[in-house]
Amino acid sequence: MNVEQLLFALFALLTCAGAISVVICQNVVRMAFSLIVCLASVSALFFLLSADFVGATQLMVYVGGTVVLLIFGVMLTSSSTLLQIRTSPAEGFLAAGIGVLFLAVFSFTAWSVDWDANSDRIARVTAVDVPPQGYNEASSGNTVRPLAMAFVGLRPDKGGNAAGYLLPFEIISVHLLVVLIGAAYLARTKRRVSADTQNK
Amino acid sequence: MDAVSLNYVLAIGAVLFVCGVICMTTKRNGIGILMGVELVLNGANLNFVAFSRYTSLGLDGQVVSLFVIVLAAAEAAVALAIALNFYNNHLTIDVDRGDELHG
């Protein structure tokens, strides 16, 4: 067992433990903490898969942004501290059973596909000249420049003749702006209305 | 050359997805449901990145996963605004109470 496998096993275990304890915990802030552990371990897995920019974005946007937002939500909506809303045990058992079945289906599917043959077929169909083991050699994880190129519509990593992502990138920028304004508006006006009604 | 085979990464993605789905269905706390959504999206992300590493798809998988992360952040912001409105109207975050349209 080499270092890479050891680290992978460690973070895989942390990811699964975090995800499962998000489901099991009843206290919302405990859930948020488990979510932090889970998402941070996923970002470590991204680094192990030599996707360093995605891993960094995961840390910055997900763990440092989205989860903070969620905890804020918890604090603004909990009427008492250390809030708990319980689900009934019967529902829990039912959900666990369905979950195990789901997991079995997924694992069975993943293990019964011959990925190498599929990979060859994709390479044949797209007729793009790429190295057979994907973009990343194990020794390089520096994906910032190629990713930035892909976002402005250039694909030097695929010999320049593949599709770039300029239009989706622009759309998502506008989308973010719309969401920013919309979320601020949604969260703000309603509260002012309720404050007014209380004053009356 | 593979130190870890693709199937193990996919299995972790599946665990994340399943945990997220269970979380969405069983939690009655609105914010808990949001956390389930985040877990599902992360499971999908892990699969995208794994495919970009292990198959000939190249960087496309990473690009898609970046889009997913950004959209998830946007979704969390809007969903949180909705949750705050829900709390203002019902004085609780328990989604089972939002049953005014129940006939």
Add this chain to the structure above:
Amino acid sequence: MSLILAAESLAEIIRDTLTECESCSVAIAAIIHVALVGAFFGLPAGIFIWAERKVSARIQDRLGPTRVGGRFGWLQSLADGAKLVQKEDLAPAAADKFLFRIAPYIVVIASFAAFMFLPFTDGWSAVSLDVGLFLLFGMLSLEVLGVILAGYASASKWALFGGMREAAQMVSYEIPMSICALVPIVMAGTLNLNEVIHYQSADWIGVIPPFLHWNVFHPVAGPAFVVYFVCATASCKRAPFDLAEAESELVAGFLTEYSGMRWSFFFLAEYASMFLVSAVAAILFLGGWDDGFGIVRSLKGSSTDVLAPSVILGNLIGAAVLMAKASKLVLLQIWVRWTLPRLRIDQVMTTCLKYLLPMACALFLAAVVYPIALLVWTGRPQLLPRLNNEQVKAEVLTSSEVEVKVAAADGEVIQ
């Protein structure tokens, strides 16, 4: 081994000299790196805690600590630490014990992990990645999670208010801070911190000294440095932005229920992140390990042998220069703390969202437009002439050239 990128070179040396086993050499190299980064994390924090006491005493016309360790009380931090270790580890009865206990560790780990990406001198960094600065800010943004959890888990109103204020403040100030940090990044054309320093270091050109190439003397990046530093002070929750622990309003904010070692972890992390943001400011704007008179550059020359004496000497001088610059900035933060009165919470948020954020955005735009304007009027994208043009990565090209050059350059990157 792609995992521990900078441990790679050290691991190779260990494999050649000590042991054959690949995993063992990687592990030993990793442990050495952790020990070194840990020293850089702990020692400056201890020194600055002492410095804070001495500087505040001078500003208030007192003497400060005088006894511990003979003159000047220079062992005061150690004595404080020894006192804090002895204290009982208390947790309030109403608190969520698990989260209450784990919150200080989150803060310390986040602050410590961000140290991994600092290039202490040319090539001496634990992890040298193309996403360096981005990842550093990502790690730093995890600190706020520990603070919120601490505030919430204490089950006290003061702590909760302190945690909420702190979260709002840190999340808001991160935005202008990151945008300002992007200004030198746009100029250097890379997120790798060491390459940003290389962009700023140059040789003597006639009578023009090399330090004029530092970003702080750049007409756009200079103001960006000021805005960055204000935001960095705020994101370290230092006065005049220390609303989260404002003792006159909130007892001690999210620290109210903490005592002993756990309290000192927060304290350690605060001083460590002060040093961290100052070091990042020194790297991005003040030339990092570049001494400004070409000494380090001439000592290192073009030698590629990392163990040659002149290279090691140059690297040591570079590390000392970076430390000196970062320490100066920390002293500036201490000076500001004991001079300015505290703002109100609404004033803090107004300063950030109404003034600093637009300024940061304008500076970012200016950083993009400025080289193009210079190119149109003077024919070259920067004011000062440069001899080493191959290091200037932020070349402004006409649009027809971009595609050709980009494709060629990235062909190399991939191979």
